[in-house]
Amino acid sequence: MNVAEPTASPNESELADAVRRALAAVINPATQQDVVSGGQVSNVAVDSDGQVRFAFALRQGDPGAIVRQARAAAEAVEGIVRAKVDVELPQTPAAAASSPKAPARKQGLAPGSVPAPVPQPGILPGVKRIVAVSSGKGGVGKSMVATNLAVAAAQRGLVAGLLDADIYGPNIPVMFGEERRPSVTGAKGSEMIAPLDKHGVRLMSLGFLLKREQPAIMRGPLISGVLKQFMEQVSWGPLDLLVVDMPPGTGDAQLSLVQTVELDGAVMVTTPQKVATGDVLRGVRMFERVNTRVLGVVENMCGFQLPGSEEVVDLFGRGGGEALARELSIPFLGRIPLDLAVREAGDRGMPTVLSAPDSQAGDALQEIAGRLLAALDQLAPRAP
Ligand SMILES: Nc1ncnc2c1ncn2[C@@H]1O[C@H](COP(=O)(O)OP(=O)(O)O)[C@@H](O)[C@H]1O
Ligand SMILES: [Mg+2]
Structure with missing residues (x-):
């Protein structure tokens, strides 16, 4: 986390831009694409206390660590005190594909990436609770x-x-x-x-x-x-x-x-x-x-x-x-x-x-x- 010196504070929209730039450096290993151009980040808003909040669309196959990386990247921005991430879970593939920001790209995993599992109906079948x-x-x-x-x-x-x-x-x-x-x-x-x-x-x-x-x-x-x-x-x-x-x-x-x-x-x-x-x-x-x-x-x-x-x-x-x-x-x-x-x-x-x-x-x-x-x-x- 970055505790900024009280210098001339950039305004909130400049900070939001800085956060977007920082997030654009976070590469999703599942897609080999950064999370901003991959359409996973939305609603970036910074308040006057230096807290940033944004939505992060977690997709099937994404490693869970990606959210933490995104949060850390946002919190490393000068002037940002804290980042709050609203994680959006994978929807149906159709809904995910219709995301307006999702660029046309091949679905599927990059070679060598380790996908995080998604809930599997068959897992632990004998366990009641x-x-x-x-x-x-x-x-x-x-x-x-x-x-x-x-x-x-x-x-x-x-x-x-x-x-x-x-x-x-x-x-x-x-x-x-x-x-x-x-x-x-x-x-x-x-x-x-x-x-x-x-x-x-x-x-x-x-x-x-x-x-x-x-x-x-x-x-x-x-x-x-x-x-x-x-x-x-x-x-x-x-x-x-x-x-x-x-x-x-x-x-x-x-x-x-x-x-x-x-x-x-x-x-x-x-x-x-x-x-x-x-x-x-x-x-x-x-x-x-x-x-x-x-x-x-x-x-x-x-x-x-x-x-x-x-x-x-x-x-x-x-x-x-x-x-x-x-x-x-x-x-x-x-x-x-x-x-x-x-x-x-x-x-x-x-x-x-x-x-x-x-x-x-x-x-x-x-x-x-x-x-x-x-x-x-x-x-x-x-x-x-
Ligand atoms: N109510 C309690 N009274 C006394 N000691 C406790 C109590 N609850 C937990 N502890 C002790 O505090 C320590 C931390 O508890 P632990 O269950 O390991 O925490 P956590 O899993 O959240 O890290 C352990 O040594 C545990 O025995
Ligand atoms: Mg424990």
Whole structure:
């Protein structure tokens, strides 16, 4: 991001032109054409605070990273403080072709480009429900919530799976205390990876496949490749619920996921303070833009009971997530207190609903799981 010195500020239309020029340097690897002359950018508008907003038409075969690249290019323009991108998802091929700005060009992929997958009807056919646990930023307790939701579902007799899609920082192995390597079955060329079974949940994480010290550095196309493999080449078997633990933010992995498989919805986790709920708002908007229902907001780390005392300190404030949920007319699923036992249990590989079911946090997590499962019961079945 570019924090401009307060020099003579160019006016807003000049800034919009500068943004268009910057975007014209972003090449879409799927078409080998820049995103402006490719007709993917429209409605560029800059406001007096230096925020630019534009629509970006994501097409079939585009890598999810292209949106992030476009945003970064816009934010690098001198005088632009922030870029807001309205992602438009692929429509029918006919509608896309009739875009007025789309030049006559051969459709199809450039050699060597790696297309991002689009939702495939046949993917994960035996899975009844798929829910992503997401957040605007890291460290708010997504993995903790995802872990406990999956285990709570299993405790209720559902066949549950947990897919760790946090390619950058897979921590499901630690939260489940699981270090085995998954076994691979099947003939060469059609191998399947068997998920690990722990605490009644079927698990898959890049962390099981990488060595501990090996960093997982991946960019858009690779991420979608890994996610797709985790859906197609893991023998999940029939599942009532697959929980997907997302990486933080609203970037490639989120887009890749919704392009890979149709989600039943997303759960947004936030801490209660204003900054964090702002991140969640961006997350909610992203899911809306890609037509994914937000099933509810969870407020985590609210209220810390001082050890040996009745006093509760709202370390990160209180109520931000609930207020946001109300404002957006999204269900509020509940709040989880900051509890040392949660972290210690997490580090020991014991989900709270198992290790401290009677704690306030354990109770809260069970309630949240109950509300989520009830909400899922109301939905129509996933498209076969
Ligand atoms: N309510 C809570 N009370 C205490 N520790 C928590 C709570 N929620 C999460 N933690 C701890 O905070 C850290 C970050 O949580 P994690 O689930 O990994 O966040 P994220 O997946 O959003 O990055 C972990 O060590 C986790 O055990
Ligand atoms: Mg995490």
